[in-house]
Amino acid sequence: MQLTPRLVLMLSTPPLMWACNAVVGRLAIDSIGPLWLNALRWVVAFALLLPLGWAALGTARARAQIRERWQVLAILGLIGVGAYNALQYMALRTSTPLNVTLIASSSPVWTLLIGALPYGAVPTRQQLAGAVLSLCGVALVLARGEPAALADVRLVQGDLLMLLAIIGWSFYSWMLARPPASMRGAARPAWNWAEFLVAQCVFGVAWAVGAVGLGELVVPTGPIQWSWQLAAAILFVAVGPSIIAYRLWGLAVGEAGPAMAAIFYNLTPLFAAILSAAVIGESPQAFHAVAFGLIVGGIFVSSRTRAQPPRPR
Template sequence: MQHRLSVRTALLLAVPPLLWAGNAVVGRALVGSVPPLTLNAMRWALAFLFLLPLGWRALSRPHEILARWKYLTVLGALGVGSYNALQYMAVQTSTPINVTLITASMPLWMLAVGFLFFKEPAHRRQLAGAGLSLAGVALVLSHGHPERLLALRLVPGDLLMLLAAALWAGYSWMLARPPASMQGEQRPQWNWAEFLLVQVVFGGAWAALAAGVEQVFLDPVPIVWSAGFIAGWFYVALAASIVAYWLWGVGVATVGPAIGAFFINLTPLFAALLSAALLAEPPRWYHAVAFALIAAGIVVTSRPARR
């Protein structure tokens, strides 16, 4: 059952966007130092080592995992194996601000996936909030000139992030609406670390496969080992993976993915601040207006309905 948005839950859902904004900025900063798919595989390999002391008990009961391998395979592919890989690929040709603003289309994907695959109807407030967020996306893609949308040509990174947003919507709905084997008494007694570790096992396998294809067929740049690279690697593995995924899972389970999606839209604000501070990529005026539209979408969607 979903509950009304409380201050505590709002704070829980606000932390992952900050950490994920840092993830986009770090990915941009490491362009040329590590191939994107290899970075994703390295990220989750290190996250696995961090999680292992906390979640090893889940691996000691392999029959519980094997009985749910279909669900876990898809969940790992969407949340660990594909979304982050696509984001690291996106920042090769786009900026962290643009990449994170494009994820503001997330509410639309959440509503579409919920309606098509989970029979969840969309309410007027959700549609209105999604419309405001979409207006913000259109503004940033047109660089503040809406008439340019008619002749808009997205860079590859923008298209990759649209795909990533759609896949993340599927991941969030699978967390909120799991199959019978993951509900009630049938659900294994996994705590957050154990469940995330299981996801990393399956998602990490997808990430490793993608990195192998990259190394063999795509002629990637070599890894440039440095203190900055190692610091960035530890950040994306610990903060942007373990901490962010844990808080996101708790928040989405409480209020549902439709409301949770609007908090992802805080990521562009944090990305703009971090990019200006660390990458010398200051935000433009249309970024501020786009964020205002996105914030309005959060307010409209999270307001309780009138009785």
Template sequence: MVKLNARLVLLLTLPPLLWAGNAVVGRLMVGQVPPLALNAMRWVLASLLLLPLGWRAIATPAARAQIAQRWPELALLSFLGVGCYNSLQYLALTTSTPLNVTLIAASMPLWMMGIGAVFYQVRPRGREWLGAALSLGGVLVVLSRGSVAALARVHFVTGDLLMLLAVMSWAFYSWLLARPPKSMRGEARPGWNWAELLLVQTLFGSAFGATAASAEFALTGATVHWSPGVAVALLYVAVGPSVIAYRCWGQGVTLVGPAVAAFFSNLTPLFAAVLSAAMLGEAPQPYHGVAFALIVAGIAVSSRR
């Protein structure tokens, strides 16, 4: 594990900020764009944006043969991190409240550590458990707005289960980035740069997303209500939470490991609270500062060498 520095902190802080915006946009799109269609269009557009940067990964028969030889591993990676996680999150936002969704997402460090222990024999250290408790405490402060009574009023619905599945899929995705299969590490790994690897993921993810969206249209008859706002929203989710955030997260996870990176993901609900407050014209409250201090303390404790 590489020691945290300013560059790594930036790499791991940008994704939560962009993903917080994604959650706000996803909520705004309810009733305008069906959730599975939103996910499919997001990744098709992201693939088109990545094509000029990563075209070499699919440009020649030899390049496509490399993908064909590794398609099970690449398909699984894309299914978990591109297709499954994002579809489940958008579906969760249609029936669950932002409070419940972010509360469940705050369990990410625990899932990261649990999966690491069971499947990768990476035993969490005591300071990582302490960091998880501090970071989760910060998230609970945001979710409760400084009032414990608010947490007692939480009621779980179908969307909460979907978000739990989404968190589990993202935890597995992050571990696959940090501990790839033999065909994707060392000399066996294709000489792809970040854009080429992400393009391959988005192509597989677009296929999964298009299949799911087709089923959604067929079963529900839902339609997209196009408007300038919808177009801007699609551009944002394709560029920020997709290309930029996935680039930063992939590099950060590879350097510091999934367990430490997971603590940074707990910044997402804090950023979401600030963005929501800004959109509603409400000034940040003192509890935002308390939550930020707890989350940063969790990151610092868990990443100490």
């Protein structure tokens, strides 16, 4: 596989958007509960997507196509829309940014493991080496240039929530790359990207809104503290990390494969470190450049060859 400038842009833009989502989300959860933030994010995103993807719902035949595939769409909606960011926002309430980002950066490991077990895609030595190299770069960022700081990591409830989120995201990536028979080839409806995301959001928004109701029963949150900043934050996370990032991620996973996409996902904490430094007024330091080199090196090593998953039958 050759990494063209177009493919690199598609693979690196979602991590940038998701880094912005982490920074904006951390600021927003002081004014709104994490489940509310996730639900409103996807309600707004769904409303913005409807004009682009209305064909997926606008006719009786289109709705029948969704009903026939409701199981896989419900799982995609649960993992990609309803759960991942809800778990991430919840994790930021009970865990530290260091732990949450460290666990999220393990995405390549989980993606390779899940690919090897349920999907039979045996990772190559280059992929494993690239994943390790990239993780070293992420660890350097998280330790702020002092690897001994990683020894102070302690798992708490939020860490386990983020671990569940990233494992689910790895399954989501493989489901996009290796869909079941009803979503593959001629059997797949002729959905464009917006229609496919609308089909997922039909179920994902229901999951997200339902989680708010259940969450309020179990652990009630205070009233939402509305402001223009919060409204702007919700609009941003609904457009950038949701619509734009999900569109590019779907294209990138389909073209580069989930294992390669997972390596690029490791750019997220690097972008987050730079954005966080900008927000609090700190300039990037030398270890940021070293970490970037390690992450890019991991991407290059992994791109030289990739796992050979079984061909669809």
